[in-house]
Amino acid sequence: MKEFDAFRLDPVNRCLWRGDERVTLGPKAFDVLRYLVQHADRLVTHQEILEAVWPDTHVNPEVVKKYVLEIRKVLGDRSNRPTFIETFPRRGYQFVAPVREASTDTSSIEAARVVTMVGRDASHARLERCLDLSLKSQRQIIFVTGEPGVGKTTLVDAFLRRAAARASLRIARGQCVEGFGGKESYYPILEALGQLLRGTERNPVVPALVRYAPTWLVQFPSLVKADAREALHRETIGTTRERMVREICEALERIAVDDPVVLVLEDLHWVDVSTLDVVSALARRRAPAKIVLLCTYRPADVVVAENPLKVLKQDLLLHDLCVEIPLERLRESDVADYLSTEFPGADLPSGLAGLIHRHSGGNALFMTAIVRDMVDKGVVAEDGGRWTLTRRLANVAPEVPASLREMLDAQFTRLTTSEQGILSHASVAGDRFSVWAVTSEPDLTSDEIENVCERLGEREQFLRSAGFHELSNGTVSAHYEFRHALYREAVYRRLSDVARSRVHRLVGGRLKALCSPGRQELAAEIALHFEKGLAYDDAITSLVLAAENAAARFAYRDSIQVLRHALTLVPHAAVEHRAELEAQLFERIGGAQYWLGEMVECARAYEAEAACGARSGLPSVRVNALSFLIPFGLIDPDRGIAAAEEAVALSAGLGDPRLHARTELLAAGSRLLYDTWRGDDWQTCESARRTLEALSPAGVPDYHRMIYAHLQMLQGHYEEALTSLEAGIPTANEPTSLMVHMFALSGTTVALLHSGRFGELLRIIRAGRAMAEKNGNDPWIFAFREAWLRCVVLDFDGARRLCETVTDTATTALARQPQARQPRTIARLARGYAELERGHYDEASRYFDEILDPAVTPKFFLHWYWRMSAQLGLSNVWLAAGSLGRARSDADRFLASALSTAEPNLHALGWDVQARVSMAEKDWRGAEANIERGLAVLERFHIPTVAWRVHATRSELYRREKNHDAAEAQRAQAERVVLTLAGSLESDEPLRRSFLSADPVRRIVRPRPPGRSARERR
Ligand SMILES: Nc1ncnc2c1ncn2[C@@H]1O[C@H](COP(=O)(O)OP(=O)(O)O)[C@@H](O)[C@H]1O
Ligand SMILES: [Mg+2]
Helix, strand or coil, rough: CCEEEEEEEEECCCCCEEEEECCCCCCCHHHHHHHHHHHHCCEEEHHHHHEEEHHCCCCCHHHHHHHHHHHHHHCCCCCCCCCCEECCCCCCECCHHHHHHCCCCCCHHHHHCCCCCCCCHHHHHHHHHHHHHHHHCCCEEEEEEECCCCCHHHHHHHHHHHHHHHHHCCEEECCCCCCCCCCCHHHHHHHHHHHHHHHCCCCEEEEEEHHHHHHHCCCHHHHHCHHHHHHHHCCCCCCCCHHHHHHHHHHHHHCCCCEEEEEECCCHHCCCCHHHHHHHHHHCCCCCCCCCEEECCCCCHCCCCCCHHHHHHHHHHHHHCCEECCCCCCHHHHHHHHHHHHHCEEEEHHHHHHHHHHHHHHCHHHHHHHHHHHHHCCCCCCCCCCCECCCCCHHHHHHCCCCCHHHHHHHHHHHCCHHHHHHHHHHCCCCCCEHCCCCCCCCCCCCHHHHHHHHHHHCCCCCCEEEECCCCCCCEEEEEEEHHHHHHHHHHHHHCHHHHHHHHHHHHHHHHHHHHCCCCCCHHHHHHHHHHCCHHHHHHHHHHHHHHHHHCCCHHHHHHHHHHHHHHHHHHHHHHHHHHHHHHHHHHHHHHHHHHCCCCHHHHHHHHHHHHHHCCCCHHHHHHHHHHHCCCHHHHHHHHHHHHHHHHHHHHCCCCCCCCCCHHHHHHHCCCCCCCHHHHHHHHHHHHHHEEEEECCCCCCCCHHHHHHHHHHHCCHHHHHHHHCCCCCCCCCCCCCCHHHHHHHHHHHHHHHHHHCCCHHHHHHHHHHHHHHHHHHCCHHHHHHHHHHHHHHCCCHHHHHHHHHHHHHCCHHHHHCCHHHHHHHHHHHHHHHHHHHCCHHHHHHHHHHHCCCCCCCCCCCCCCHHHHHHHHHHHHHHHCCCCCCHHHHHHHHHHHHCCCCCCCHHHHHHHHHHHHHHCCCCCCCHHHHHHHHHHHHHHHCCHHHHHHHHHCCCCCCCCHCHHHHHHHHHHHHHHHHHHHHHHCCCCCCCCHHHHHCHHHHHHCCCCCCCCCCHHHHH
16 A cells, blocks of 8 residues: 555545545546555656556546645645646646555554544444454355444444444445336345456456456446457347356355445435345355445335335345344434534533433434534534533523424525525536536536535535546546435435426436437436426336346336336326337337246236227237237247238338238248248248338347248258358347347258258257356256257157156246246157057157147147158057058058158158058058159158158168169168268267167168267268
């Protein structure tokens, strides 16, 4: 630690101390000062400072000037005869005061204590004990509770000062803000984290976030190098709050490995629920950690029985996971102590303490306010170096206002008109405010407002300085805060309703002007002002931005809550905007619900949007909403299709050919995916695609392109489909649509499966499942695809087990969701084949029948594909059972439906089973004709997962015809395909072994000399 004059630079907490007082200095100003002090022996150029303090950003050199001004102000330096910083015009600065290495002796700090604290010895001692335990790696969760003004913050401050002197700590504070709860997720945590992140050199917080908390790292984009952003973006898509919470805990635990971390969260009665999740997790985790989480709140503000903070604290107390330190009001003896500390050696009557105690009721804030008021009014005055009471004690009482509020009112009325005006506006701006945000009537410049605030601060009236901060537009502005929230309230309450809302509107407008597009970090605050300012249209717009902020923090539930709140404001918005605002809100709610996997709620939101479009005569709104109802396909395909068809009909009359083509593609596409395959519908999609490509260079929108790619895939065009699907994998520079991303993953995995690229498929599946588990969301799409793959490689038991873990766990959200129909169907198919292998034909046929029965298996995504597979299963059962009649009729039915599609795998399988039934019927000629048609399909399409079966059947037929050479050639062909499929899997992949050892495969693969793998042979 460096010392100069009465100051100490504390690099750990990045703050400046004057004696024992923490001097408020903005973070950048601190960095500038530290740099100057570190190089006190020489002149430091502007450029050097810019490079040291803003290494990665371009900053206007004027800013350095601003900060040096701020530092000078704080140090009390004069520019004409500087004692600290000397300016060399156009060259730079030099720190000229003598600099010493600070001693570790803290006794001077104790002595120089500025804020007097009385009557808190026991509470303070408890805090110290907690700190001791935390130094032994026992995490400490502490709630300091009490009424406003009782002295919570004062106690915490005193403790921190003492603790910082005792051990090398990392201290970070986060303040909850009234009205932000639920609108600004994790607000205080982010604020505190921001403090921990300050400091450029060897700060372990940044690497800890990189390593353990990428979801939090993305909240600080300036820390992420441009080339790493895309990877980070992908890695955090669809994160849930469980992951966010876990990561911040892990990161804090890492950061606290050497120096303990003290995290202070102030005024938790205004907290958001996401932050409470972090508090709860930090308290419940078991790992040893040098963490102190110190929270303050007012119990009276959380009395409602089900208040989550109250519930949380009670639960933690019950399990001995936290400590509560309730602060009582001060006693009369404490007041006496206070008086003798404030007025040392004074000659005050003994009854004064009792009088002040009686009036203040022991409330510390009221007590100090009464004392200050007495000094202001000269009731207590210094006379010849001694403080005395200037009138008789009996005459003092009538002058003391009965309540703090009255006292503050009286103080307020003694201020000048301009002071009153500025304070009133400031009280609207908030507990802590930027001079820039404060408006005034009549109009004063920011400098004039700042002077007034500064004067009030110096006189310790209502305000105190809160340093300088850089605003998002790059300007630096002085901040002030009310001495206590009750001071702000007292001023705010004096305003009339009309005046209040007018000023809120003005402040909202000022803040909004600060936010350049794309910088919306103030959205929640702005929304609050506009709402209180009765400017509802603006409030709704800002709430939408606040909801986006929440979503960017993966707090989708919070995002929905904000949007729902915005919905309640819609009836107050301007009539002509209402419908559009409402529609927009529902659409965003729908999107957030989709992210959460709440398909029913998602569809409900889009339906509400559609209803709003219809009600208000906005057909394009309705068309848009209906187009989003594709998720309905997951719940009730017929309703999804009906919605898409209505969109087509509506858009036909709107004179917007692009919109119309889009809806046509969507409607025909959903019929193909969710109902059945029809050639006409494919033609419609194809011509819609051509129209879209002709109408605009952007061509087919991503969402529609994903659907189109699925249709390409269903016709065996895997390479083309994979190329289209790549567009749906998000990169960092575009907003991510989960729906597009989901569709892209869905299509890619199926295309890889059908083209026999099992290894690649498994890699995507495993990475996807790992990522989903890390993010805390449901890996259903990957589980489905793996189950499908297992069926294809004949691991029916594995497929069934996998599906059952997905559908039968009551805890998975999926089990309740309609998309569970797909794994249930795959499970039935797998069971059917497993029973078939065991020769249990009746059981096997029952499973296949269930798939075919719409009462047991309602429609779902590509249900027709699975029903046809069940049909095939049935004919295989009867063939094996020797019931040729049934085998024949099921095979015929299967072929007919297969040929009604454009799916080459189904075609080939259709001919293959025909050939096998014909062989069983000893109809050699028929068998020959059928299998040749199957082989013809293989000429046109690369469908390896089915090809080997066709070759095997052909080989079998040749064998029966005693054409042994041709039989062997076909067997070898089948074997090559099988080995290529197996070879696409890693050599140690268990699926590879199980595939090669499955009966139908063993029949065509020749045993090899031991010691050489299939891959080596090729
Ligand atoms: N123990 C104390 N001794 C003396 N003054 C105190 C004490 N506690 C609080 N105060 C005074 O009361 C004011 C309000 O206290 P504060 O800690 O901000 O209350 P809270 O955080 O509980 O609302 C402080 O600014 C300080 O001047
Ligand atoms: Mg407080």
